[in-house]
Amino acid sequence: MSFKQRTHTCGELRTSHIGNYITLNGWIDRVRDLGGVLFIDMRDRYGKTQIVFNPQKCSSEVYELAKELRSEFVVSVSGNVEKRPEGTENSDLPTGEIDVIISSLEILNRSLTPPFSISEEDGTNEETRLKYRYLDLRRDAVQKNLLMRHKMYQVTRNYFSENNFIEVETPVLMKSTPEGARDYLVPSRVHHGKFYALPQSPQTYKQILMVAGFDRYFQIVKCFRDEDLRADRQPEFTQIDVEISFPDEELVYKIVEGCMTRLYKEVLNVEIPSPFPRMSYHDAMEKYGSDKPDLRFDLQLTNVTDVVKDSPFRLFAENVAKGGAVAGMKISNGNEIGRNQIDGYTDFMKKLGAGGLIWGRVVGDKIESPTEKHITQEYFQKIAKKMNCVDGDLILLASGSWINTFSWLGTLRLEIARKRNLIPASAGWDETQMKFLWVTEFPMFEFNEEEKRFVAMHHPFTSPSMEDVHFLDSEPNKARARAYDLVLNGNEIAGGSIRIHSSELQSKVFSLLGIGEEEAKRKFGFMLDAFKYGAPPHGGIAFGFDRIAMLMSGSKSIRDVIAFPKTTSAMSLMDEAPSEVDEKQLKELHIRVI
């Protein structure tokens, strides 16, 4: 098919082009027939231009053909740029001061009527949109997101390149070493009964690159996790992967903060203040009940364990005696919250697994509470004092193990914030709403009750704090890790650590994680070996690129910033992957479906 190549895009023509004979290639957006003259919005990625078929100004062949035009037809048109008649300008369009009076038309392709409107948000459900993703992607909002994402890639890579980071591609077909999430596996045809795994992250490779002396590495890279998906997860996701030799935490923070400020400045023209504030994991849990606290609203928690440990209230005293914690949340002016709503919060807490919720209202200098006679006014006063309460505040108290008590209240904190509209409506464009936070000093291990063993809180390659190394032999649960997360408005957007670079220390951590010597050698022998040949101190971080794109674009779902996302059951509705394959393919791979 040969046709006239465009001289301009549909977003380009201005009054300066008046008098020019030009050619556009693009889509019919909308057709209006005003007394026989056809006014048509023509569209491409760059914008819209109004083209006009006036039977007085074009041949009857062209006019008759134009009458066939419908939305989403693809055309090549040529004509003269003219000034729009006084009063008909469209100030919403950058091209709104001109018309193109068409004299030549070629229909390059026709279109069926789309199953939903391209130009208007018509409430079509997401399933239909994903099935017809090629039409959904024509919508302005999705195109804007993907254009923003394009810009994010370039800004990110320029930033790291300028800072001496080398982009290196790491393998997609790698070794299966599941630790944490499930691997996606790829059967080998050549090696009978053997499998590759898709990377959950290029962790081992980037560390190997440091051992190899690459000094600074980055990559924007696809990673894979075969997990049951929550709404904001995808089986394949993109991360900005970074590793640095000879770092300390300060260097990592500086480099990451530089990247984030650059992204916001160059993509959204927003100045975000840096350095970002920092908070230890312990403080984040005790103040906000979360290791990724949303700092856009206050609603702080207070540890009142000390205050109630010798209280006459048995529930508290016994819990404290066995090592538990009691904590409170203060809702300023919370007295307006009715009994019904508090009962709702109590149910909410019970669903999370808490025994219940104890509450009291500060009224004048007294605390009013159905539990007053158990806790006593004296202890309620002590609690209120510790929590800095004033008249009109509502106190919510929970009791349980340390981690549960604060996690329950942290979850309730978010629920209350949503209910009381404490969270600003949108993000991504207002720097006062961008609450970045470094969360630091994570524990090395958490005890997995199901598997009855320690698991790595970050991953098995994370270095313990040097001053806590001695805990590894005695009380591993007390050892803090040199790990850090970057949190934005309650979302973990990056996480990393200073790594172990000693073969002995790495072996010890493996063994604490229940990875025996033989297993460690089989899975990670090459790393343990590599560490014996002059491995430098190193550390790094990985950013969740999809999530950052979602936050920066103010989207509600990461599916809105991914060109071809999968559903929560890991399906592609457009091409219906995964699908059945030929028996012959499986046979060659030496596998059978069972």
Place this chain on the structure above:
Amino acid sequence: MSFKQRTHTCGELRTSHIGNYITLNGWIDRVRDLGGVLFIDMRDRYGKTQIVFNPQKCSSEVYELAKELRSEFVVSVSGNVEKRPEGTENSDLPTGEIDVIISSLEILNRSLTPPFSISEEDGTNEETRLKYRYLDLRRDAVQKNLLMRHKMYQVTRNYFSENNFIEVETPVLMKSTPEGARDYLVPSRVHHGKFYALPQSPQTYKQILMVAGFDRYFQIVKCFRDEDLRADRQPEFTQIDVEISFPDEELVYKIVEGCMTRLYKEVLNVEIPSPFPRMSYHDAMEKYGSDKPDLRFDLQLTNVTDVVKDSPFRLFAENVAKGGAVAGMKISNGNEIGRNQIDGYTDFMKKLGAGGLIWGRVVGDKIESPTEKHITQEYFQKIAKKMNCVDGDLILLASGSWINTFSWLGTLRLEIARKRNLIPASAGWDETQMKFLWVTEFPMFEFNEEEKRFVAMHHPFTSPSMEDVHFLDSEPNKARARAYDLVLNGNEIAGGSIRIHSSELQSKVFSLLGIGEEEAKRKFGFMLDAFKYGAPPHGGIAFGFDRIAMLMSGSKSIRDVIAFPKTTSAMSLMDEAPSEVDEKQLKELHIRVI
């Protein structure tokens, strides 16, 4: 571990730093003990610096520790930059005018003796190097290659971004539609008995992006083919993937030529002339016996079928009668080639499948040949005339089907060029040795003798030439495709086509390829559907990124420009992937090894 952060890299210090107290972090490259003073080359990615431990100028603790230093130890050192004593400067090193007189040393990690030398090419075999890739990657040559590759990424992306191409990530977990090569498959855990495939290329997605109005797309992307590997293939490889809406061939050529000239200019500072010459597939085959001719040397072929079709030599005449071809290669001054060597070429041709090789020497105005009495002097003269031979030339003739005759001679042409040293030794840096060529007008189909059916020469989405569409119904083998390859020095470095954008034409091509209506719908239904909703004319190309990196760096193997390559049996020797996995993993995926 805390240590002093570097103030400079090992490639940075100059005479302007003399007098400064500085800190370096890096590796011990080589230790020399000259009368008790230790002269050590310290190394990092940025260069080497000579550091000096002089027992007169550092504490005895530091000196004693320094005596423990061996190659590949990792250290942090501090000291004063001093001018090297007269006559000891090293003009090979940018830092060669200074020494650092060390007063403080911390050993950050020790190293076993590496299994091969890092600083010297010691002929260690590739297997050992790949097993210890973390050490192999420390070698200067490999680091240079990967630094060059890093630069290639950035230049490429900047080029396409500046030209309004949008970078879009396409899925890695996609639908299996094997057509051509074998897919790598990924079993789905959630969908019993179903599989994803890893992309052989993002072909369908990039076309969908054009249907979605993205206008111009690019991506540097990993692709996968489960094929038995030749030396220059990898199971996962990288391509620069490009697609354009509303293009013609000229636009594609211009954009690609812009990319290549930019790469050579910015990465190697070499100006390559453009536009690149073009040659039809037909001419490339008849002149060079290859669809990717190496134009760095001459050795042309000539089709002499017409000349010999009525010759008394039965072999020729019968072959021509049944539609075959007879062709000759002229070796200028080839008379110096002895009978033995010609017999060697004959054997070479027989191994390829040819019946043999007929030859004649031009001596004065006569042709001397053992076959003279069969072919006759008269016809030999006609052949020599068609081939523009002169005294001293050697004529080599082959006979068979058109494709075989020229392919055999094309392969022999390369063999003779190697034997006679006609190919310049190295490439990548001398623009006169960069022979770019567009090969165009490929046939749409080739007949696959094994499967007894037509297969797509490029791929099933390639548009036929508009003037050849009528052949699809009558003689599909005569239809030319709107396909083009970019060839550099005998290597195909990019290939693409103008695509089909009509649902009907696409269905017809599928059916010619033996893909029935039901199968087409099952595999490519979403594309056929997409084409019904206003698909624009579109086309594109994909560059073999690894191969371009190999050619630009003058490397012998693509493994030299890939950080973690696999062997020809698709194994990673470092981490021993693929490997066996837990029975539990397979069970979750509903598969069993058979």
